[in-house]
Amino acid sequence: MSEVLVVVEHADGSVKKVTSELLTLARTLGEPSAVWIGPGYSDAAEAALGEFGAAKVYVADGAQYIDHPVAPRAEVLASLVSEHSPSAVLIASSADGKETAGRLAIKINSGVITDAIGISADGIATQSVFGGSTVVHSRVIKGTPIFTVRPNSTPPVAAATTPTKVEVSVPVSEVAMKAKVTGRTVAQKDGRPDLSEAAIVVSGGRGVGAPEGFAVIEALADSLGAAVGASRAATDAGWYPHQYQVGQTGKTVSPQLYVANGISGAIQHRAGMQTSKTIVVVNKDPEAPLFELADFGVVGDLFQVVPQLTEEIKKRA
Amino acid sequence: MKIAVCVKQVPDTWAEKKLRGDDSTLDREAADGVMNELDEYAVEEALKLQEAGGGEVTIVTMGPERAGETVRKALSMGADAAVHLVDDALHGSDALATSYALATVLAGRGFDLIFFGSESTDARMSVVPAMVAERLGVAQLTFAQKVDVVGTSVTIQRTTDYGFETVEASMPVVISVVEKINEPRYPSFKGIMAAKKKPVETLSVADAGLEAEQLGLSAAWTVVEDFAARPPKAAGTIVTDDGEGGVKLAEYLATQKFI
Numbered sequence: 001m002s003e004v005l006v007v008v009e010h011a012d013g014s015v016k017k018v019t020s021e022l023l024t025l026a027r028t029l030g031e032p033s034a035v036w037i038g039p040g041y042s043d044a045a046e047a048a049l050g051e052f053g054a055a056k057v058y059v060a061d062g063a064q065y066i067d068h069p070v071a072p073r074a075e076v077l078a079s080l081v082s083e084h085s086p087s088a089v090l091i092a093s094s095a096d097g098k099e100t101a102g103r104l105a106i107k108i109n110s111g112v113i114t115d116a117i118g119i120s121a122d123g124i125a126t127q128s129v130f131g132g133s134t135v136v137h138s139r140v141i142k143g144t145p146i147f148t149v150r151p152n153s154t155p156p157v158a159a160a161t162t163p164t165k166v167e168v169s170v171p172v173s174e175v176a177m178k179a180k181v182t183g184r185t186v187a188q189k190d191g192r193p194d195l196s197e198a199a200i201v202v203s204g205g206r207g208v209g210a211p212e213g214f215a216v217i218e219a220l221a222d223s224l225g226a227a228v229g230a231s232r233a234a235t236d237a238g239w240y241p242h243q244y245q246v247g248q249t250g251k252t253v254s255p256q257l258y259v260a261n262g263i264s265g266a267i268q269h270r271a272g273m274q275t276s277k278t279i280v281v282v283n284k285d286p287e288a289p290l291f292e293l294a295d296f297g298v299v300g301d302l303f304q305v306v307p308q309l310t311e312e313i314k315k316r317a
Numbered sequence: 318m319k320i321a322v323c324v325k326q327v328p329d330t331w332a333e334k335k336l337r338g339d340d341s342t343l344d345r346e347a348a349d350g351v352m353n354e355l356d357e358y359a360v361e362e363a364l365k366l367q368e369a370g371g372g373e374v375t376i377v378t379m380g381p382e383r384a385g386e387t388v389r390k391a392l393s394m395g396a397d398a399a400v401h402l403v404d405d406a407l408h409g410s411d412a413l414a415t416s417y418a419l420a421t422v423l424a425g426r427g428f429d430l431i432f433f434g435s436e437s438t439d440a441r442m443s444v445v446p447a448m449v450a451e452r453l454g455v456a457q458l459t460f461a462q463k464v465d466v467v468g469t470s471v472t473i474q475r476t477t478d479y480g481f482e483t484v485e486a487s488m489p490v491v492i493s494v495v496e497k498i499n500e501p502r503y504p505s506f507k508g509i510m511a512a513k514k515k516p517v518e519t520l521s522v523a524d525a526g527l528e529a530e531q532l533g534l535s536a537a538w539t540v541v542e543d544f545a546a547r548p549p550k551a552a553g554t555i556v557t558d559d560g561e562g563g564v565k566l567a568e569y570l571a572t573q574k575f576i
Binding site: 178 | 472490564
């Protein structure tokens with residue numbers, strides 16, 4: 001069976017959920033080989049990759065691969081592609097992932113499709129574009145197809161294997177080392193799941209009214225084990241940090257459940273959340289356009305409805 | 318300091334975007350064109366650096382004739398000159414072809430800083446800045462929420478999921494910016510008048526020394542098989558809060574097995 005490379009997303013040594021999704025998807029295309037780039041590889045990481053069917057794990061375990069943004073990752077992948085001729089390369093649709101895919105495409109003379117939400121066995125990718133209003137099917141027609149895949153688009157299904165570890169050492173070129181990471185600053189470790197891969201996202205917008213208003217949004221998020229998001233109106237006003245912005249110029253999320261509170265639903269915002277599986281809207285304005293997308297909506301004051309919902313969830317827990 | 322800012326004309330954010338029935342490319346005629354929003358932040362950052370350290374800001378764009386409107390807007394914000402690559406052969410170019418064309422136009426002009434917005438609101442791929450850096454063999458400083466220039470050294474804060482990375486490189490560099498970085502200025506009346514007299518160099522594919530067979534829809538390494546409007550969502554249940562709205566919502570979430 002043909003080999004499919006899956007680039008592992010990891011943080012603090014643990015494998016992120018999106019990688020399990022990509023391995024699951026890769027099994028429909030061929031035999032998945034995980035590619036671990038950077039320090040922190042462990043037996044636990046290997047087991048996590050094996051659980052979702054990685055037959056091999058290529059490990060490029062060195063700080064030099066992550067101390068320079070993106071370029072060294074593309075070099076590692078280009079080297080693996082030329083050595084093993086995989087039938088496809090799958091990368092998570094993160095900022096790093098998309099940029100890695102772009103650079104790799106140039107290095108290996110191959111087409112690239114970003115933000116796929118599905119890939120058929122014959123290599124046709126599904127994308128949801130223009131804020132979710134249009135579904136496009138497309139295919140790479142040159143080289144080794146490179147796909148970046150959105151988190152939460154394939155439910156992870158385990159298929160346990162014992163992976164073979166293959167150590168990889170690719171020298172990083174001087175060009176790839178021109179930009180150097182000199183520091184990493186953790187802005188806020190809130191203990192909540194990552195916004196881009198959370199199963200549930202609870203968001204607040206203009207209706208939240210003030211930074212303090214986000215306390216009720218956070219309380220609801222915590223009762224559901226959810227990530228917190230914000231509309232651009234809220235981040236531009238400085239009520240919540242920018243990295244939590246959901247929308248056209250922020251993050252695109254596609255959780256199982258999206259709870260929008262005090263968000264009217266401008267195209268700007270819809271572009272970032274329209275593909276969520278279930279959408280719940282709380283807004284005091286019955287005319288808010290986001291109600292058009294709602295599976296369930298409550299017309300009411302979020303400061304009444306949300307705390308009541310949080311209490312109710314706690315009661316049922 | 319020579320600064321380039323690559324800008325793109327896109328359909329207005331508020332307009333409904335569609336693909337063309339004939340060749341599955343974006344229908345750019347169906348909506349008003351505006352400068353890609355994040356590119357305004359790139360122009361602003363370039364102008365701020367110019368105000369602080371001198372030099373020249375050149376706008377670079379690739380697109381049909383009407384993209385000239387976007388060039389004028391950038392010039393009216395305060396940029397000095399522009400290069401507009403315009404040719405029917407460019408129609409339908411994918412990110413690989415776009416990066417090839419831009420890198421070719423940028424190369425050899427001696428730019429110290431090459432700015433981009435971190436994504437366009439139409440294609441939303443976020444790959445062209447990294448691709449241009451790859452092709453030019455220069456440092457990639459992308460997703461910048463802050464840019465500092467000291468001499469020939471450039472330091473940015475690269476936005477990440479957990480906060481930011483501090484990344485450093487020496488000029489020349491490719492920089493892409495996120496909206497957090499600044500607040501773009503509006504063109505003043507004086508700026509709009511001055512823009513009319515600023516030089517815009519118009520280049521064809523041949524003028525730029527580009528190979529036409531590497532450009533346009535026929536050179537794209539991906540093809541659209543088909544597309545369709547997403548089926549409209551069935552109307553959901555909307556209730557008005559009568560004091561029990563939160564409880565009703567909890568009941569709904571329970572039936573959907575979220576709680």
